[in-house]
Amino acid sequence: MFLTHVTQLLYDAVLNLAYPQACAICGRSVEQRKFGVACERCWNETKIFTGDEPLCWKCGLPAEAQVAREARDRVSCRRCDSQSFTAARAAGLYEGALRESVLLLKRQPHLSTNVAALLTAAARRDPVNTSTRIIPVPLHEERMRSRGFNQASVVAQTLSKLLRLPVDEVSLLRVSSAEKYRAGLDDRGRLETVSGAFQVRHPRLVANENILLVDDVFTTGATVSACAETLIQAGARAVFVLTIARASMSGRPPVEAPG
Numbered sequence: 001m002f003l004t005h006v007t008q009l010l011y012d013a014v015l016n017l018a019y020p021q022a023c024a025i026c027g028r029s030v031e032q033r034k035f036g037v038a039c040e041r042c043w044n045e046t047k048i049f050t051g052d053e054p055l056c057w058k059c060g061l062p063a064e065a066q067v068a069r070e071a072r073d074r075v076s077c078r079r080c081d082s083q084s085f086t087a088a089r090a091a092g093l094y095e096g097a098l099r100e101s102v103l104l105l106k107r108q109p110h111l112s113t114n115v116a117a118l119l120t121a122a123a124r125r126d127p128v129n130t131s132t133r134i135i136p137v138p139l140h141e142e143r144m145r146s147r148g149f150n151q152a153s154v155v156a157q158t159l160s161k162l163l164r165l166p167v168d169e170v171s172l173l174r175v176s177s178a179e180k181y182r183a184g185l186d187d188r189g190r191l192e193t194v195s196g197a198f199q200v201r202h203p204r205l206v207a208n209e210n211i212l213l214v215d216d217v218f219t220t221g222a223t224v225s226a227c228a229e230t231l232i233q234a235g236a237r238a239v240f241v242l243t244i245a246r247a248s249m250s251g252r253p254p255v256e257a258p259g
Contacts, residue, residue, distance in 0.1 A: 023037070023038050023039035023042055024037045024038055024100040024104075025038050025039075025042045025096060025097065025100060026039065026041070026042055028041065033112075033113075034112060034113035034114050035097075035112060035114050036097075036101055036104070036111075036112025036113075036114060036115060037097070037100045037101055037104045037112070038096070038097035038100050038101070042096055042097045043096075043097045043114065045096055045097075046092060046093070046095055046096030046097040046098050047092050047093040047095060047096075048091060048092040048098075048118060049062075049089070049090065049091060049092050049122065051121075051122075051125045054066070054067035054072050054075050055072075055075065055089075056075055056076055056077040056080065057072070057073050057074065057075055057076060057087065058076065058077075058080045058081075058083070058085075058086075058087055058088070059077060059079070059080035059083065059087075059088050059218075059221055060087070060088045060089045060090055060218070060246055061077045061079075061080075061246070062093075062248075063075050080221060083221050083224075083225035083228075084225045084226075084228040084229035084232060084239070085213070085221070085224055085225055085227075085228035085239045085240070085241045086127070086228070086238040086239050086240055087127045087128065087240055087241070088218055088221065088224065088240070088241035088242070088243070088246075089122050089125065089128050089240075089241070089242055089243075090122065090218055090242070090243045090244065090245055090246035091115070091118035091119050091121075091122050091243075091244055091245065092118065092245060092246070093245060093246060093247075093248050094217055094219075094245035094246060094247045094248065095245075095248070098115075098244060098245040099245065101115050101244065101245075102216050102217055102244050102245055105151045105154060105155075105216055105244070106147075106151055106216070109149040109151070109154045110154065111154060111155065111158050115244060116158050116159075116162060118244075119155065119158070119159060119242065119244060120159065120162045120163065122242060123159060123163055123212065123242055124163075127240065128212060128240040128241075128242055130210050130238070130240075131165065131210045131211065131212035131240050132165065132209050132210045132211075133165065133166055133167075133168055133205075133206070133209045133210070133211055133212065134156045134159055134160050134163075134165050134166065134167045134168065134211075134212045134214060135156070135167075135168050135169070135171065135172050135206075135211050135212070135213050135214070135227075135231070136150060136152035136153045136155065136156035136167075136169060136213075136214050136215070137152045137172075137213060137214070137215040137223060137224065137227055138150065138152070138169075138172050138173055138174040138198070139152075139174060140174045140175070140176065140177040141174075142177050143177065151216050152214055152215045152216060153169060155214045155215070155216065155244065156169070156214050159212070159214060159242075165212065168205055168206070170201065170202060170205075171200055171201055171202040171203075171205045171206050171234075172198060172199075172200055172201075172206075172227060172230065172231065173198065173199050173200075173201055174197055174198055175196075175197060175198065175199050176194070176196065176197035176198075194222050194223050194225075194226040195226060196226075197226055198226055198227050198230040199230060200230055200231060200233075200234035203234040203235055206231055206234050206235060206236045207234070207235035207236070208235065208236075208237050209236055209237060210236075210237055210238045210239075210240065211228075211231055211236050211238065211239045211240065212240050212241075212242055213227055213228060213231070213239055213240065213241050213242070214241075214242050214243065215241070215243050216243060216244050216245070217243055217244065217245050217246070217247065218241065218243040218245070218246045218247065219247045220247075221241075224241045227239070228241070
């Protein structure tokens, strides 16, 4: 293990001399290739979830107040009550190095070793660690043709190898091509925009499974909620959501801690 680590450091040093890579955030040199698009300092300044922070038990929105550990399974933002997924978690907030990693993933079908490790750690925490099958949020076929790949599929394939869980890219389909929300829509309007946008083609593959639904970013939860509703109607036991990053939802009411 030690020799492998030393070898990797030497390899990174040679690469940095021959092909220096600038951090997408601060412009400094990226010290190790495992960090991907950002340097170690910018990674350290990005909010990464460790499993110790109080979150809304359902959607994973961080709480602003201190919460006793024994009460954390009762923390709720109340905004996600009507959404259909069982629980959602992310590797961290959509900022800094995670934001740049997501933006790069939209252009190139590759996850850095560091992002893959953070996702794997998040997937092994309660409650998403009971998942039995991985499904990426699908793109409509028109969007797929224009982009050339589905970034959620890249996440799913990476997690499948690291977690040794089957990945299913055939059961859930997107049948509506509407990819963006109209400006000014509230949460309810956004949910209605994606209502009926998904279908399950192979119900027997999702029946009685704990689905790990993966995507790049959790913003309002409208898309993953629509996917989860479709999967549960097809017989899935539970639908857990895992994303690289989670929007902070600034301007919204804070997560409520139990009294």
